[in-house]
Amino acid sequence: MSQQNRLGTGGRIDRSRPLRFTFNGVDYQGFAGDTLASALLANGVDVVNRSFKYSRPRGIVAAGAEEPNAIVQLGASEAAQVPNVRATQQALYGGLVAASTNGWPNVDRDLMGVIGSVGGKFMPPGFYYKTFMAPASLWPKYEKYIRKAAGLGRVPKEADPDIYDHINRHCDVLVIGAGPAGLAAALAAARSGARVILCDEQEEMGGSLLDSRELVDGRPASAWAAAVLAELATLPEVLVLPRTTANGYHDHNFVTLHERRTEHLADLAPSLNGRRQVRARMHRVRAGEVILATGTHERPLVFSNNDVPGNLVAGAVSTYIRRYAVVPGRRLVLSTANDHAYRAALDWHDAGREVVAIVDAREHPEGDLVNEARARNIRIIPGSAVIEAQGKKRVSAVQVARIDIGGFKVAGRVETLACDTIATSGGYSPVVHLAAHTGARPEWRDDILGFVPGKVPGMTPVGGVHGKGALIEALADGAAAGTAAAQRTGFTAPAVELPKVAKVREGKAAALYQVPHVKPAMRAPKQFVDPQNDVTAAGIELATREGFESIEHVKRYTGMGFGTDQGKLGNINGMAIAARCLKQTIPQTGTTVFRPNYTPVTFGAIAGRNCREFFDPRRFTALHAWHVEHGAKFEEVGQWMRPWYFPRGNESMHEAVQRECRAVRESVGILDASTLGKIEIQGKDAREFLNRLYTNAWTKLDVGKCRYGLMCKDDGMVMDDGVTACIAENHFHMTTTTGGAAAVLDWMELWHQTEWPELEVYFNSVTDHWAAMAINGPNARKLLAELTDDIDLSGENFKFMDWRAGTVAGVPARVYRISFTGELSFEINVQANHALHVWQALFDKGEKYGLTPYGTETMHVLRAEKGFIIVGQETDGSMTPEDLGMQWCVGYKKPFSWIGRRALTRPDTKREDRKQLVGLKPLDPQLVLDEGAQIVLEKEIRIPMPMVGHVTSSYFSPTLGHAFALAVVKGGSQRMGQTVYLPMADGRVHAAEVVSPVFYDAEGARQHV
């Protein structure tokens, strides 16, 4: 087969560039400029798919985004697979490999089709709700079968090798659609100097100008389009984006433009000058004005067997002939309700093929195009329609009958006409989808038999999308809107001289959607409304009969509009049919809601580069390289990579942690504490703000002092903690948990901006600016003394919870005497880029003390020995400060009702038997209890069983010589000495004694030396 449907001349294809491609394993040839669909039609491929429910053979229906059938699997290699490509929107490239998504063993000989044609009768809409119920145990089997039958393409089995990116843009005027109205609008706006973006989803810009029969300024319409595009290309503020679909229209003129940069070249993005190109780019555009020039989609007529391959919408026939020089058949019958579709018959005739008849639903068709058809002696059958197609894998004939539209019945004799192609047109539905995304409900217009966009602030519809589809009108409409939009965004637009176009006189269209059949709709051969989902007119009728009267119910019960074309082809017909069955008008019936995407967009394009290393990018401290070099194992905490432990040689984690713990308790250890959140708080009301934010009091904290603070949510539950230092009267330095930093800053801004705007206070994140190194252990002071000579480290002059500014290892530092281990401890903060220098200096001097780096695990053991909580581990959003035994940290006497105070005085938060923080000592001293183990009071396990708490932290302590845990237990403070039980999933039951959560140095002697 070699392009038997290709005309010898004409079209916009490049005959000098033949391209080979493969469809369902067969090799074909097309030309550059083809779509996959036009190339398939050129080669006479009729059956491109099988329908999913009835397995009926399906052919190409349309030439654009509304195509429901020609959905193919693309890709020559596994990783390059692209599921569900619409052949009408896929440019042909050399080596393209595609296959039908349905059909077994293949689309031509499909075994499922047998089941479909026999079983179809038993599969009305909603049939699965009515069956597969007994026996209940078989449902999973049924479901497996149902799932197998569903779905179109398949997911590639390999990860996507391609990359995608995002770009943010601002423009004055965004024009969506580059047909006559859009081009005129863009030109008018652009000539004013405004920043204009013009996008169009097609390979080539020009829209209907590319296949128009009309002349513009005496030349083919496409020449005018080319001239406009050439001028736009010279204007520096204009961005023209072909192959770019406005896929979503959000509030405040935020529009996403999905630009497919390489899909027309190959299935994997090719390299350009040695660099990988992005496969697709999402332009996130904020536009001053949006001009919607998206035109219309033609509605097919709904008649029996209207899905037999060889059925196309009339406009698509014209497009294939005029743009691609492909005549998709030999003998055409056109069934129409309007003049405009006559173009298909004229184009067909021009191509030298036979027009069997034009069947016109109107009694007295008249208009320029009608007259032209008459002049060519094409047979016109008025007052009639095609009521049924015949043929299996290709149309072989049609039945034509006189119809009574108002009475919805066949009103005369049925005539059979032999043909192989049917073109139909029921009218033109404005492409209102984008406007609908914003929530604007489309409005019905009786004069154009279609829904036009609802009002959207800052958006102007132009051309066909609001009923001004005739070329002469569309040009004027677009130009005027472009000028006005430019003016509204502050530019003076010179008037655009409109090109000369002759007016085409057209007769009034008839309102025909479903064509009546000799038999009632329920008994007639299937009349498809939404072919992709096998939704028929009878199905819609049945839905309404069963009480599914809202159009949303009809949609959901039948599946209408659920396909990958989202009802572009069939929805209006479906609504009209529902309206007929419910005996109401179309506007009363209303539309379903169109939502993004206008056409489907790959997950990759929406995700952009923000995957893998760019997905929530990792944060590293200034000392990270040192940690890596010293063999650290890392733990993810929030976004940070923190050293977890530093194994030496073949040490296990347990061994390493035990060694690190001992080093701190016996000499000195060092922790990279840089990941703690740090927030600068400045302003004359900084102190007052802290009073309101923290549970404890800040009024008396002097300069040079630090204090531990607890923060609650407004429900009184602990949300974060940390130490805050008073740097100056108006200046505080707050630390937060590593994971909580961003949330705390947000929280502070929220309260400041919404509740207390009168406070003069400013916040700034300085987490990355400071590196923090905590040296802990009895030798900490001696070590630090070797590196500073301007800070007096003596116990009397630099007390626990003081901070000092000075020099450490020759660089400016703030040293905080705070401790999370219970040992003598100094936290040295230096500018982050000095960190490695200071850290290194500490190790140089620290060797003699056996200075040991330790990670988060050791930190956890040491703090747990002291009963110090970790927010997020001991707390879970349901613990009050009192529950944690931290009533010392709550200032009920503070004058201002701080966040959480009111909640903490509620009766339940005051209850004595709430869950409270306790220590657990396993009865087997070697047994490290499972974190997350639930605690019960009885040894005998029965299910269900009351639980009194759970283990929050659990370790083995080398210092104590036994395992220990922290837990929260109901009424825990009253249970000291009691034995509790911990049932494990494997049936074992552990036992532990409830003890104080402070296991070590309860008096705090060690940190006060």
Place this chain on the structure above:
Amino acid sequence: MQHYSGFGLVKHALTYHENWQRAWRNPTPKKKYDVIVVGGGGHGLATAYYLAKEHGITNVAVVEKGWLGGGNTARNTTIVRSNYLWDEAAWLYEHAMKLWEGLSQDLNYNVMYSQRGVMNLGHTLQDMRDIHRRVNANRLNGIDGEVLDIKQIQEIVPIMDCSKHTRYPIMGASWQPRGGVARHDAVAWGFARGADALGVDMLQQTEVTGIRKSGNKVLGVETTRGFIAADTVGVVTAGNSGVLAKMAGFQLPIESHPLQALVSEPMKPILDTVVMSNKVHGYVSQSDKGDLVIGAGIDGYNGYGQRGSYSTIEHTLQAIVELFPMFSRVRMNRQWGGIVDTCPDACPIISATPVGGLFFNCGWGTGGFKATPGSGNVFAATLAAGKPHPLAAPFSIDRFISGKLIDEHGAAGVAH
């Protein structure tokens, strides 16, 4: 009620499906009902069904401003599970789970409840602590649950990236085999049809515009079709609950947020279970039609517009591609939003109110679909008795005054 069965389908096929009856009537409102349920979502319809079926109260109207099941019931991602952390929540959702397990047969309507298992991934040490804690609690409450290691996860979901190369490598998961998904519309329709058959009036396109009271006692509801009287009114209006409470003259501790979801184009079966991750923030399952059904968390701001912001969709798909790099070339077909009624403690309110005879069932937020039969069941009992069903009692509105919250944010934090 016309009985549905495979045999019935064959029989009706012979008469060209011309004799199917309406699934429910379209009645004119009576002047007075024993009970009015405001809101014809899944929860409201289930309430009406169980009122009629279990309490013999059939003089009931469901008053719905739009179409039945058109609120969040029509918009959710249909995940059903009962592995909640806290006893009160676990018992309530497990009550629902048990009802799910026989619902198709009970309603004679296939709600396609598919027990394909729900997996919650852990990516950090704290995630794993929380998972252990929750699974241990579930088991002691008699709810199925397991902690899975990487190998087990990979066996159940071979296509997920369980390697160390992801941003937050998967460390383990919790697994509830009895969890799964159901066909959301069918749930609403099944309950509606069942309730209708028992005599309940479904009043669609009827908006409640006011609550009429005498002193502190409810008299009925003002609607766009006139006043309808009832001594007992149950309000089940999800995202609009705050609006209804205002009509009744009190406030609820509820914030209404947009929650979005999206679907891919239909794909051949590829994912046989529900995968959720709180850390990377996204979840996915595959519908019987083949769509990948995807969601994440709420949009941060409050609002009643059933849309949402694009950035949320971006983040969600980043999470999904992160978990399933092979989904990158799959295409998103459609996105939508619902308005969810979130409570400070992420648990519902099933409660009497300051107005006598007026009860509210709301606050289900991002995760109420799974509760639909259970919620309706305990709310019906509450309305019938005029006092809370034992499982509903802890969810009284009083808890926001007493402070007896049931905080599901913590260890169970995964929405939905």
